Every structure is written in structure tokens, then in C-alpha cells.
Amino acid sequence: MAKGDDAVRKKRNKTNRKRMRNSESAVSARVASIIAAKRRRKDGKRRMCEGMCYSLPTPDDPFNDRRGKKELPKKKDLPGNHKQNGKKLQSFNKKESASEKPISTLKLGARSDGDDYGCPSKFLILCLNAIQNSWREEGVFDESAVGPLVASSWGVEFWRCCSAGSNVLDTSGGCASREQVAWLVSTASDIVARKEKQGVCVSSPFLLYLVPSQEKAAQVRSVCKPLKALGIHTVSLHSAAPIDHQVRGLRSCEPEFLVSTPERLLELVSLRAIDISGVSLLVLDGLKCFADLDLVDKLNFIRDSISGNPHTVVFNDSDGEVFASLAQNLLRGAITRLSLSDSLVSKSAFVQQYVHFCASEEQKISEVMQILVQTLDNQTHQSVKMLVIAGGASKAQLLALSLKSECRSLAEDSTGDSFTIHKGEKEAKILVKDGEDIEKFEIVVVADFPSSIEDYVDILTRTARHSVVGILHSFFCKADTPVAQPLIEVLVQCGQIVPEEIRSLGST
Template identity: 45%
Template structure:
């Protein structure tokens, strides 16, 4: 059987559909080959670029920058390709970028060397002049660069705490307040700006955090148990009083703690930075911290040491080191903070190794120990060496009468008391308590007028001084008011809120407020410097209330009490309070207490 071979169809016999199918198949094959070849080429090129991508990118960047320079289309964020540090940008942070919107002119603050800090009687500036004008110019230029570097370092430190400041500080906004009267005079005297900020600055918080970090590393601070330094209640109250220019009396009965030292040092550092921004010159140490012993000096310096990274240098002077070594050290550095014992500081002052005439903040710690060691005359000499009127902070841990006089000489007229110890001893510190024994109610009236004359006689030049006269239920107020007015005083009855204009218009002398005992608990006694009590109403609680609430803004408080034999029940508790506060107890009061005890037995 023969197999018949089938011939391929002729071209003429192919249908139109077959021709179209063959054409599409042939075209798809060509595209696939072409795509496969292109993919292999791209893969090969990528492998070549990956081996030399860094060089290619660098060269491309250079070429692109060159084209932009040539075409004049350089970007604002791009300066020169390679820029050098300048006085305005010593750390080359902006990489040559110029702020086109605002260009501030910064003041150049001359260094302390150019101002001539006196050491051994010869100023540095006088020695510099002998080297020729060119040497002086070169030196000034170097010092300006140094000051600029320091200022930028502090600026960098401020920028590093943006998150901390936003989390920990409530921004209340700055409000300017006009301070009048004694407070305004105190601010002007201390050279402070009349501006009160609602919260501490970021730089102050940075200083506190730096000290806290160092304390944690040394094991003196526990972040789990202790509250952060920036929320310390004492520190916030200290900063408020310092900001309005008031001297501060600390009456807790102990020396300064590490937290208190941290707040004082940080506040002083913040003030230094503000003064430098204003272009003010610091010719001597800003903070002088007087301590009673070498151990305390080391403790204070250790607390201030973390601030050195922020441009605040602390020097400790005490008998533990040779005086020659300390003189050499003072010549080679210019400390912002000075911690010293009184005797060593006087030795250095006598040798003219240091100048403290421009000290702005004076802190005296451990007043009782200073008085016991006989440093009182040294404190007076040191205070006289300061030509300006500095802020003063006194930690009064003494109950003796001598400490009252010392505190009055060290602090100004307007002060702020800081103490979170609610004891009678702490709250009644530096208030003189006087007991006057009388035989009858008539003698009480005469004795009260006499005490009033004596108290106001020392303050006759102070027209606005306030005196409080407290009377009981049985007292004839009208008779008392008539007697007081006959002496030429201005009298206000049962009112602690007399307007200043009414007081100023009065030409009758000091103001005397007469208040009955029922209104004592509701009256504000903080502004009264002299309080005269004619009746206790057989309750010692009223006496404690007046002692712990009066004279909150002065160190010249005086509490006078008029007693008769009818107040014998108060003699014992009153003697106990006087002894706790270190006050003298009159013999007549002891006899009255002794007679009362005999009657009870």
C-alpha cells in the first residue's frame, strides 16, 4: 500500500487567518529576544556600577555642583564646597551657610585678661602694653575667638535640651513687672533687670541636669527615690526670690544641702550667661561661697564641678593646700565661682592674689560654726572688700542673739525667708522676743505706749514702716487709740489693708495698726516688723501664731508681750518657747512661773 505524501499547501491556498497567526508568532519571538538581551545588558551595567558606585556618585556630585555654580543657580542651602570656620561660626556648624533672612550683629565681649584683673598689684593689661601694639592686637583677637567659642559652647548646650525643656518646664511666657518700693530699690542696687520670667530658663535646667547626672554617677542621687532637681520646692522658691532681687535668709537650722547648692550654682551660672549676652563685663568671681571648713569646701566644689563643661569654672580655697600653690593657680585661671574658708580668703586678699570687689552673689554657710570659731571679724572684713552690694544668702543654723546682729549686717532691708521646717524655732528665727511684766491694766497701757515709742524711735526715718498693736476683749480700744494719736502716730483700726496713698498722705509719723485678738488669725502679719501684744486671752497658741507669721520680709522683727499676774498660766509655755529660740528669759517671768508651780502643789 503506497503512502501518499501530503504536499504543503501553497501560498495561495493559505487562509487569511493562518497568515495573521504566523505573523503574530514571528513578531512575538523577536520582541522576546530583544527584551531578554536588554535585560542582560542592564544587569551587566548594574554590576559594573555597584563596584564603583561611590566614585561615580562623588564625581556626579562635583559635576552637578560645578554646573550650578557656572549657571548661577546655586541653592541657598549650599555655600562653598569647602568652607572654613569663622568668628560667627567657629565650629563650622552651618558649613558656610549664610542666613539671608536675618543677619544679627553680635557683640564682642572682651576677656578678663584685657580688662586687667589685678594680681599681686599689677594688672595684666599694663604688662601687655609693654609688648607693643601688634602683640596687643594679636592677643585681643585670640581672646575674642576664645570668648566666642565659649559662647557658642553654651549655645550648643542650650540647643541640646530642647526636649528636656519642653517636657519638664511649663512655658508661661515672659511678663515684665514694674517693681516699686523696697523691692525695686533692691533690684536696682543689685544691678538686675526688671524682668521676671514665669519659669527658669533652659540653660538653668541644663545646669541642674548636669549636676544631677554627676550625682547619680557618684551614688549620691537615686533617680527612683529622689525627685529631679528641677522640681525641688526649695530651689523654685529660691529662684523666685533671687529673680526679684531679694536677699535670702535660710532658717531651717542646718547647713546647705547638695540640692540647695545645685540650685544656687545653676542660678548663678544662668545669670552669668545672661550678662554675657547683654555685653556686660565680669572682672572678678561672680559667686563667693564662704564655708566653715575644708570638708564643706570640697563638697561645694564637687557639686559645682559638672558646670565646668558648660564654661563655669569653680576654685576651692582652704587650708588643706599650700598658699603658694593656690596663688599660682589663681594666676593661671579666672574662676566664675569661688569657694573658700574665711581665714584662707583673707590671706589671699592680703597678698592681693585675688580680687572679689565685683562679687554679685555672696553665700554664707554654717553661720553658727563661723561664729564659734571666731570668724565674725573675718566675715566683716570680707564683706568690706566687696565694693558693690551683692545678693546675699545666709544659712542661719544659730540661735544665739549675736547671730541676729550678724544677719542684720549681712542682709538688706527687704529679704525673703526660706524654710520648710514648720517648727517654732525655725519660723521664729531672727525675731527678738521681749517680755514686759506689768502690775495692772493701766500699767499695760503706759508700758505699751513706751514700747511703741522705743520701737518707732529707731525707725523714725521710715515713714511707711508698719507696727501692729494687738489688744484683747477687755481693752478699751478708744482709750488706746487716743493715747497713740496723742503721740503723733497714724492709727488704723482692725484693718491690715490701708492703702499706700493714705499712708503717704499721713504726716503723723509711722503707721500703727490696732487689731483685736479675734482678727489676728485672719490678718496678714507678714509685713509687720514690730508687734506689741497686750493680751493673750490665756492661750499660748495665739503667741505661736504671731511669732511664726510676722516679719516675713525683714530681719529686724520684734515681738513685745505685756503680761500681768493674771497671765501666770502662760509663764511656763512662754519660757519654753524663749529657751528653744535662744532668747533671754526675764527673772520676773521665772519668778511668776515658780510661784504658779508652788500654788499648784
């Protein structure tokens, strides 16, 4: 006898529910309860117990199948049966202790057991699609022009940085775009869902997004609005709204995301309406805008008010030593540079370029040694790593031997192409290579200038990818005259000083 359509549909739905429960990307119990309640309201299938307020869905029973009744323990799970359920009791105790562990002690990018997330989850894609669909309904999204939101190269790189637990410095040269905000809040939502699924108690607020104005707060809030249906609640705080109204609102809810101007946030903190000490993700959107409004001290105070080491994202919209110093104070720990723009200015932000003209090889070695010692004297950290790039493997070996002989009194720990120089309690680790792993070094010395300006630009844009500031020294001689004019154009474009010797060679 053939099965009816109802039986086939029930079996298919049962299979889908089982697959979702076993999926690693399944949402947390709290999010599942919110989604289930919304579906029942839309379908007109609310439970009798919901309408009469006898009981409500809970994270343990999101579909309210037990009608508010507690589930009785099975016979094999009774406390007296120690032999059969001893292992289960141990696993339960482990889960209970894990849930008591605060979120600030866990890495954002990795699970509590140390495994990496691997790939973007279905919930992350669900968040991005929800935002994109809302834009499409409003008529403010042209997919044919910009492509789907989930295919953003910046967004994928940002997600990888968060998965690795790295802070982010964006040097695109402006405040965060709408697409960048969408990826940021979707990634944060995915982290919240994953932590709750692991049984970790997520502090409120989880994300603190600082903006310089009410207009920017409204823009960020509009991006977060579609996430409310997925269980992520966002509150916007600014001076345009009455503070009493905001105090009452914060005391009646526990938002996952908080978008605020620094002044209003500090007012609410002083009134004890909100506690930001447990924030896990801090975003500062537009350093120049904050500096123009004289909010630098408030930013530093907010950063110091957060306990632990929160994941920090800074969108830098200017260049200069003042903003570099501010970014260094806000970004503590490992960082990764990102840029929405492929322009040379964006990718080389906060990297100082120094071009030295030399007439002979002996002069070059002497000046390279002088740079190494001077860097050792001026550094603020106890240890620094430096990379010296030569024009080939053979030249690198000769240069390493020459530098070691020049600093016999300071050099120690010499092994092949690397050595360490000491001066008091400070040390500098020098690696002489023909150009590899440039991203890991804050200070790079190009002993032999490249034959093409493209190679120089490649070194420049790869320097200090994991630090706020960087320094690039390069040595130029008369044999490099063909690339003098392109080098001048690069230095002028980046706002760097052009030596007179290089300028005279470029005019010939």
C-alpha cells in the same frame, strides 16, 4: 515619592534648632560654643580647622560655620544706606551700650528691661539634672527617699527670692546642705547665662562662696563640678594647696564661681591674684563656724571690699545677739528668711519674745503705750513700723482710739487704724489691726492673747520675715490661764525668759 529617613531627620533637627534659638530659656552663645565643642569631641566629628588650629569656635560663631572668616555686610546694611538701616543702627548702639553696663548696677532677679524672670528656665533645670545625674552615678542619691532635686520646696523659694532681688538669711540651724548648695549654684549659673544672653558683661568671679574649712570647700566644689560641662568653671581655694600654684591658676583662667576660706582669699587678694570688687553674689556658709575660728573681722573686711551692693546669702547655724549683729552687718538691704526645717526654733530664730502680765484693760493700754514710746527711744533707725494686734475688728478700733488719746502730744498723721508718733527726729508708724501682713513688721504687739497656742505660734513664726531680728510683745491675763502651760513650753523651747506670773499660772 516618600522622603528618606535622612531627610526627615534633617528637617526635624532643623526645627529643633530653630525652636531653641527662639526660646527665652536658650543658653548664651558662650555656653552654646562649649556644649557644641564637647559634642563634636564625643562624636569624633571635630572640624578640620580645630585640629589644625587655623581657627576656633567663638561666641559669635559657636559651630564654626564661617571657618574663622568675618561675615561681610549685606548691601542693605552698608553704612551709606541710611534710610534702610537707620533703625538697625540705633538698636545696635543700644545693645552696645547695654553690654558696657557693669553687672553690679543691675538687679540679679530681673532683666535689664525691668521684666521679672517669671518661672525657672530650662537651663536652671538642666543644671539641677546634671548635678543629680552625677550623684546618681556616684551612688549617693536616693530619689525614692528625698524626691527629685528639682522638686525641692526650699530651692523653689530660694529661686523666688533671687528673682525678687532679695538677700537671703537661712535659719535652718546648720551649714548649707548638699541640696541647698545645688540649688544655689544652679540659680547662680542661670543668672550668668541670662545676663550673657542679654549682652551684659559678667565680672569674674560672679559667685564668691566663703567656707570655714578645706573639707567644706571640697564639698561645695564637688557639687559644682558637673556644671563645668555647661560652661561654669569653679575654683576652690584653701590653705592645703601651695599658694604659688593657686596664683598661677587664677592668672590663667577666669572662674565664674570661687569657693574659698577667708584666710586664703585675703592672701590672694593682697598678692593681686584675684579681684573680688565686682562680685555679684556673696555666700557665707555657717556664722558660728566662722566665729569659732575668729574670722569675723575677716568676713567684714571681705564684705566691705566688694563694691556696690552684692546679692548676699547667709547660712546661720546658731542663735544669739552676737550672730544677729553679724548677720545684720553682712545683710544690707531687703532680706527674706528661709528655713529647711519646719521646727519652731528655726522659724523663730532672732525673734525676742516678751510676755507681759496685766490685771485690767486700763493697765494693758498704759503698758502698750509705754512699749511704743520705749521702742521709739531705743531704735537706731530714724523710722520704724510696728503692728498692734487686737482680738477682732471692733476691738482694734477701740484700741486705736485709746492709744491715740493716750499719746495726743506725740501722735500725728492719724487715719483710722493707723497713726504716727514722733520724738525728735525719730518716728514710729503704728498700725492697729486684727492680724494681717505680719511678715512686714519687725515689732509686733499682741494686745489680746490668742485663745489657742497654735495661733500664737503662727504669729511668732510670721513675725519679721523680711528682717534679721524681730520683737514680739504679748499681753497675758488670768482669763488666758488655759494656754499658760503650752506658752511656757514654747518659751522654754525657744530659749526665752518665762515671767514668774505665767509660771505660777501654768502650775495651777
